[in-house]
Amino acid sequence: MTTAEIREKFLNDIVFMGLRSTIGVIFILHSIGKFSPGFAENLPNMGLPAEMAIPIALAELVPGILLIIGVLSRLSASLISIIMLGAIFMVKGASAITGKGGVELDLILLASALVIMIAGPGRISLAQAIKKIPRCLH
Secondary structure, three states: OOHHHHHHHHHHHHHHHHHHHHHHHHHHHHHHHHHOHHHHHHHHHHOOOHHHHHHHHHHHHHHHHHHHHOOOHHHHHHHHHHHHHHHHHHHOOOOEOOOOOEOHHHHHHHHHHHHHHHHOOOOOOHHHHHHOOOHHHO
C-alpha cells in the first residue's frame, strides 16, 4: 500500500467520523427541545398523542449519542432515517423543497443518515476499537 493510499483511507475515516459527529450533534441538540411541555402540546396538531413526546425525543437523543461515539451506527442511522421520513411527510407534508415548510435540511439529514447506514461508521469509532481488543481480554 502506498503512502497516498494510506492517506486516502485515513481521510475517508476522518470524513465518516465528521459526518457521524455532525449528525449526532444536530440530533442531540434537536432532541433537547422535545423534552419541553410545548412539544407535547403540539403533537396532537400533527395527529400524534402528546404521550409520544418523550419517546420521540429519546429516538433522536440516543441515536445522536451513539453516532458520535460510533456504536450501533447503522441501527442509529436507520432510526434517524425513519424520523426524517416522518418529518418530511408527516410534519411538513413534503410540500416544498425550499421556503416556508421546505424540506431541504430534512433531505440532507436523511441522505447523511442513509450514507452512514450503508457505509457504516468508518474505522474511527468505538465499535472498531472494540473489535481490535485481543480476544483474551473479552
